[in-house]
Amino acid sequence: MVSVTSLSTGKLKSVLLLHPYSIWRRQRWYTLFTSGLIHNSWLHLAVNMLVVLVFASKLEKEFALQSEWGRLQLVLLYVFSIILSNLGATLRYRNDFLHSATGASGGALATLCGFAWLYPLDSMLILPIFGPIPNLLYLLIILGACLYAARNRQKDSIDHYGHFYGGLTGIIITYLYYPHTLQVIIGGFNRHW
Numbered sequence: 001m002v003s004v005t006s007l008s009t010g011k012l013k014s015v016l017l018l019h020p021y022s023i024w025r026r027q028r029w030y031t032l033f034t035s036g037l038i039h040n041s042w043l044h045l046a047v048n049m050l051v052v053l054v055f056a057s058k059l060e061k062e063f064a065l066q067s068e069w070g071r072l073q074l075v076l077l078y079v080f081s082i083i084l085s086n087l088g089a090t091l092r093y094r095n096d097f098l099h100s101a102t103g104a105s106g107g108a109l110a111t112l113c114g115f116a117w118l119y120p121l122d123s124m125l126i127l128p129i130f131g132p133i134p135n136l137l138y139l140l141i142i143l144g145a146c147l148y149a150a151r152n153r154q155k156d157s158i159d160h161y162g163h164f165y166g167g168l169t170g171i172i173i174t175y176l177y178y179p180h181t182l183q184v185i186i187g188g189f190n191r192h193w
Contacts, residue, residue, distance in 0.1 A: 002037040013038050018086050018101040018159075024094035032090070036082035036104040048108045052078075055111040059174075062118055066178060073177055074111075081110030081169040088165030101159040106166025113139055114170035118178065120185050136185060143167055 005012060018035035022028040039045040056074060063070030085106025093099040116124065116135035123132035133141075143164055150160035175181055 013102065016102075018089065020090035020093040020099055020101075021095065021097045023090045032083045032086045033079070035086060035102050036107055038102045039104075040102050044103055048104045051108040052104070052111055055108075055115045059111050059115045059118070062115070063177070077110055077114055077170060077173045077177075078107045080173060081166050082107040084169045085110070085162045085164075085166035089159050089162040092161045101162055103159075105159070106162050106169070109142075109163050109166040110170025110173070112170070113142065113167040114174035117171045117174045117181055120181060139167070139171065 016034040016038050018031045019028055060071060060074045063073045082104055116139050120136040121134055123134055125133045125138050127133055146160050146164035
């Protein structure tokens with residue numbers, strides 16, 4: 001609801017958006033979270049919500065199967081991923097007065113990467129020439145693409161560092177919840193090699 005309202009009210013958007021320069025100077029710290037409630041366009045909102053709808057619902061089911069606290073774990077993963085991805089972007093852009101960001105992309109990417117980390121040897125991506133890509137490789141591709149874009153596409157007004165930190169946060173939090181995923185990866189490598 002906040003995002004829909006902010007799309008028609010520029011004033012609300014200007015109050016809630018992430019402004020790393022201000023945060024670094026101990027102002028507007030609340031925007032580490034509130035910027036995840038607003039979006040730049042209907043397309044931005046739709047893409048984030050589609051990713052969250054698909055992967056958060058799958059992740060919620062998996063968390064709920066493994067713990068009675070599964071739903072709470074998902075909420076904490078989502079909220080902390082937004083905050084920590086924005087904190088990472090704030091550290092990167094702390095001296096750039098012109099940089100600002102909106103959207104829940106950090107939380108959305110965290111749900112996608114968290115789900116992929118939970119099943120590292122399965123495949124949710126099939127490429128025409130290469131066939132199924134293991135989720136672990138998919139994670140490396142996503143995070144690598146975010147870093148590449150952050151370094152080489154700095155003028156496109158997309159917070160690629162925020163995406164990177166969101167994905168990384170999703171992996172770390174999922175690992176902290178379920179450390180057995182590392183044994184699955186090691187076991188998979190042992191079987192394969």
